[in-house]
Amino acid sequence: MKCPDNIVLYMHEYLDEEIDEHDEELLKKHLQTCPKCQSYFHELEKAIALVQSTSHIQAPSNFTENVMARLPKEKRRVSVNRWFR
Numbered sequence: 665m666k667c668p669d670n671i672v673l674y675m676h677e678y679l680d681e682e683i684d685e686h687d688e689e690l691l692k693k694h695l696q697t698c699p700k701c702q703s704y705f706h707e708l709e710k711a712i713a714l715v716q717s718t719s720h721i722q723a724p725s726n727f728t729e730n731v732m733a734r735l736p737k738e739k740r741r742v743s744v745n746r747w748f749r
């Protein structure tokens with residue numbers, strides 16, 4: 665089965681919660697039938713969960729806190745997007 669060209673785009677839209685219902689339906693149907701995309705989707709989810717969990721962790725020391733404070737949110741977002749290649 666050939667993967668739709670836009671299925672990866674849908675994954676990103678879904679994870680960004682910017683997908684519309686129609687596309688979400690297509691994405692879910694495809695994931696049910698395509699193990700390859702399924703595992704890719706799980707990799708994306710894991711990457712995002714990891715980033716989200718680390719951004720919620722309380723810094724154990726002032727040093728780490730200061731470093732985290734200096735990281736602009738925008739920049740973290742860019743590094744997340746690198747996972748999406």
Ligand SMILES: [Zn+2]
Nearest residue numbers: 667698700701
């Ligand atoms: Zn596929």
